[in-house]
Amino acid sequence: xxxxxxxxxxxxxxxxxGAFLLFAPVFAERxxxxxxxxxxxxxxxxxxxxxxxxxxxQVSLGYSAFVGIGAYTTVLLAKAGWSPWLTLPVGxxxxxxxxxxxxxxxxxxxxxxxxxxxxxxxxxxRVIASGLDFTGxxxxxxxxxxxxxxxxxxxxxxxxxxxxxxxxxxxxQHAFGLALEAIRQDIDGAEALGVNSTQVKLQAHAxxxxxxxxxxxxxxxxxxxxxxxxxxxxxLSLTIVLMPIVGGMGTxxxxxxxxxxxxxxxxxxxxxxxLRDSYLFIYGGLLIVVMLFEPRGIVGLLDRLRARLPRRRxxxxxxxxxxx
Amino acid sequence: xQKFVVVALNSLLAAGLYATMSYGLAVIYGVMRIINLxxxxxxxxxxxxxxxxxxxxxxxxFLSMLVVAPAFFLLGMALYATLIRWLPRSQAGPxxxxxxxxxxxxxxxxxxxxxxxxxxxxxxxxPYTMESVQLFGGRFGVPQILVFxxxxxxxxxxxxxxxxxxxxxxxxxxxxxxxxxxxxxVNAGQIAAVAFGIGTAFAAMAGxxxxxxxxxxxDFGRSFLLKAFCIIVLGGxxxxxxxxxxxxxxxxxxxxxxAYTSIPVSYQDAISFTLLVVVLVAxxxxxxxxxxxxxxxxxxx
Numbered sequence: 001x002x003x004x005x006x007x008x009x010x011x012x013x014x015x016x017x018g019a020f021l022l023f024a025p026v027f028a029e030r031x032x033x034x035x036x037x038x039x040x041x042x043x044x045x046x047x048x049x050x051x052x053x054x055x056x057x058q059v060s061l062g063y064s065a066f067v068g069i070g071a072y073t074t075v076l077l078a079k080a081g082w083s084p085w086l087t088l089p090v091g092x093x094x095x096x097x098x099x100x101x102x103x104x105x106x107x108x109x110x111x112x113x114x115x116x117x118x119x120x121x122x123x124x125x126r127v128i129a130s131g132l133d134f135t136g137x138x139x140x141x142x143x144x145x146x147x148x149x150x151x152x153x154x155x156x157x158x159x160x161x162x163x164x165x166x167x168x169x170x171x172x173q174h175a176f177g178l179a180l181e182a183i184r185q186d187i188d189g190a191e192a193l194g195v196n197s198t199q200v201k202l203q204a205h206a207x208x209x210x211x212x213x214x215x216x217x218x219x220x221x222x223x224x225x226x227x228x229x230x231x232x233x234x235x236l237s238l239t240i241v242l243m244p245i246v247g248g249m250g251t252x253x254x255x256x257x258x259x260x261x262x263x264x265x266x267x268x269x270x271x272x273x274x275l276r277d278s279y280l281f282i283y284g285g286l287l288i289v290v291m292l293f294e295p296r297g298i299v300g301l302l303d304r305l306r307a308r309l310p311r312r313r314x315x316x317x318x319x320x321x322x323x324x
Numbered sequence: 325x326q327k328f329v330v331v332a333l334n335s336l337l338a339a340g341l342y343a344t345m346s347y348g349l350a351v352i353y354g355v356m357r358i359i360n361l362x363x364x365x366x367x368x369x370x371x372x373x374x375x376x377x378x379x380x381x382x383x384x385x386f387l388s389m390l391v392v393a394p395a396f397f398l399l400g401m402a403l404y405a406t407l408i409r410w411l412p413r414s415q416a417g418p419x420x421x422x423x424x425x426x427x428x429x430x431x432x433x434x435x436x437x438x439x440x441x442x443x444x445x446x447x448x449x450x451p452y453t454m455e456s457v458q459l460f461g462g463r464f465g466v467p468q469i470l471v472f473x474x475x476x477x478x479x480x481x482x483x484x485x486x487x488x489x490x491x492x493x494x495x496x497x498x499x500x501x502x503x504x505x506x507x508x509x510v511n512a513g514q515i516a517a518v519a520f521g522i523g524t525a526f527a528a529m530a531g532x533x534x535x536x537x538x539x540x541x542x543d544f545g546r547s548f549l550l551k552a553f554c555i556i557v558l559g560g561x562x563x564x565x566x567x568x569x570x571x572x573x574x575x576x577x578x579x580x581x582x583a584y585t586s587i588p589v590s591y592q593d594a595i596s597f598t599l600l601v602v603v604l605v606a607x608x609x610x611x612x613x614x615x616x617x618x619x620x621x622x623x624x625x
Binding site for chain 2 (some may be wrong): 046059109115119121123127148205238277281283286
C-alpha cells in the first residue's frame with residue numbers, strides 16, 4: 001500500500017473525489033450533476049486516448065469515430081427494441097473491431113505519419129457516415145421514448161470513468177504498460193527486446209476505442225439525439241486530443257487534470273457567446289503554449305514547481321528509507 | 325478516345341495546382357523535417373486575403389497574388405522567428421511536438437478568419453469565372469487554365485532559384501545533409517527561416533488560386549492538406565521532380581476514377597486518403613523508393 005502511495009501520491013485525493021462523484025446525486029443540484037456527468041465523460045475520453053496516444057506515443061486525431069460508433073450502435077439497437085444498457089458491449093465490440101481494421105495498415109506508420117493517416121481516416125468516416133442511409137444522414141437519429149433516465153446514466157458514466165482509470169493504472173503496472181512505454185521511447189529497441197509492437201499497439205487501440213465507444217453510447221442515451229454534427233463534431237475530436245496533451249501525456253493524472261480543465265472551459269464557453277466564438281483561439285493557443293514551454297503539460301509544470309519548492313523533511317526521510 | 329484525351333487534359337490542369345500546393349509542404353519538410361499542419365490554414369487565410377482584395381479594391385485574384393505571396397512570405401518568416409525556431413531539433417524524423425504546435429497555429433488561423441470574416445461561405449466571381457474554352461471536344465474553364473499557367477510559371481521560377489542562386493543551392497544542401505551544409509558555411513537557421521517563408525508563400529499562392537475555383541469557409545483546406553501530403557509522400561518527401569510526379573499521379577487517379585467508375589463525387593476526396601494510406605504502408609519511400617527497389621531487382625538479375 002505504501003509503495004502504491006509513493007507512486008501515486010494523489011491516490012487518496014482521487015479516491016475521495018471518486019466517492020464524492022458517486023454520492024453527488026444525493027445532495028447536488030441537477031445543473032451540477034450535468035457538469036459532473038460531462039467531466040466524467042471527458043475523463044473517459046482523455047484517459048482512454050492517453051493509453052495509446054500518451055503511453056505508446058501514437059497520437060491519433062481520429063478518435064471521434066469511436067464515439068460515433070458507440071453512439072450510433074446504441075441508438076440503432078435501441079430503436080430495434082434493445083435495452084440501452086445491453087447495447088453498450090455491442091458498441092464496444094464493434095469499435096474494437098473497427099480499431100483493428102484501421103490499425104492494421106496505419107500502425108505500420110511511425111510518429112507523425114501515423115497522425116496524418118488518422119486525419120484521413122477520421123475524414124473518411126465522417127464523409128461515409130453522412131452518406132449512409134441507416135445513420136439518418138446529416139439529419140441524425142433520435143432515441144426511442146422511455147430510454148431516458150438521468151440518474152442511472154450518471155452512475156453509468158461516473159462508474160465508467162472510475163473503471164477506465166483503474167484499468168489504465170493497472171495496465172501501467174504490468175508488462176503491457178511497460179511495453180507501451182518502450183514503444184514510445186524507442187520502437188526499434190522495444191522490438192529488439194521482444195515486444196511485438198504492432199500487436200501491443202493494436203491491443204491498446206482496441207481497449208481504448210472500446211472504452212470510448214461505451215462513453216459514446218451513454219452520450220447518446222443522455223442526449224437522446226445524435227447526428228454526424230454532434231458525435232463527429234470537430235470540437236469533440238479536438239477536445240479528446242487536447243485534454244491529455246494539456247494535462248500531461250503518458251501520465252495517469254494528466255488526462256484527469258486535462259478533463260477537469262476542459263469541462264470547466266466548456267461550461268464557460270457555453271455561458272458566454274464571446275468566448276464561444278474564440279474557442280479555437282483558446283484551444284490553439286493552449287496547444288502552442290504547451291508545445292513550446294512544457295510538452296509534458298500541467299503534470300510537467302507541477303513537477304517543475306515541486307522541484308523548486310524546498311523539500312519537506314519527512315518526505316526526504318521517507319524516500320531515504322525507501323531507497324535504503 | 326476523345327473522352328480519354330479530355331480527362332487527361334483535365335488531370336494535367338489539376339496537377340499544376342496540386343504541385344504548387346504541395347511544394348510549400350515539401351520545402352519545409354525538406355529543410356526542417358517538419359510537417360506543416362498549418363499549411364491548410366495558410367491556404368485558407370490567403371483565399372480570404374484574395375477575396376478581401378477583390379471585394380475592396382476590385383483587384384483581380386491573379387494580380388492580387390503579387391501582393392499576397394510576398395506578404396505571406398514575411399508572415400512565414402515571422403512564424404518561424406516567433407514559434408518554430410524554439411522547437412527542439414529532432415534528429416531522425418519529424419517530431420510529434422512540431423506537428424501539434426503547427427496544429428495549434430492552424431486552429432488560431434481558423435479562428436482569426438472566423439473573427440474577421442465570419443463563418444459564411446465566400447467565393448470570388450470574376451468576369452471570366454464562367455467562361456470556358458472548347459478544346460478536343462471538351463470544355464475547359466478559363467480559371468482552370470489560368471491557374472495551370474500561373475502554377476507552371478511559379479514552379480519554373482522556383483526551380484530556377486533552387487538551381488541557379490546561392491540561396492537555392494543552400495536550401496538544397498540543407499535538405500540533403502544539414503550537417504555537411506553547415507560545415508561548408510551555410511547558416512542553416514537562416515536558410516530554415518527563408519524556407520519557411522517560401523513554403524508559406526507557396527501555400528498563399530495555392531490559396532489564392534483555390535479561391536478562384538472553389539467556395540471557401542474558415543474550415544477550408546483540410547482535404548487539400550491531405551492531398552498535398554499524399555503528393556509529397558508519393559514524391560518521396562523531398563525532391564522537386566518528385567512533387568511534380570506525385571501531383572500528376574494523384575490528379576490522374578482522381579480524374580480517371582470519377583470519369584470511368586461510378587464513385588460518387590462526395591467520395592472523391594476519399595481517393596486521396598486511401599491512396600495516402602496505401603502509399604505510406606506499401607511504399608514508404610514514395611515512387612522514387614519504389615523505383616529504386618524495382619531497379620535494384622532488375623539489376624540483380
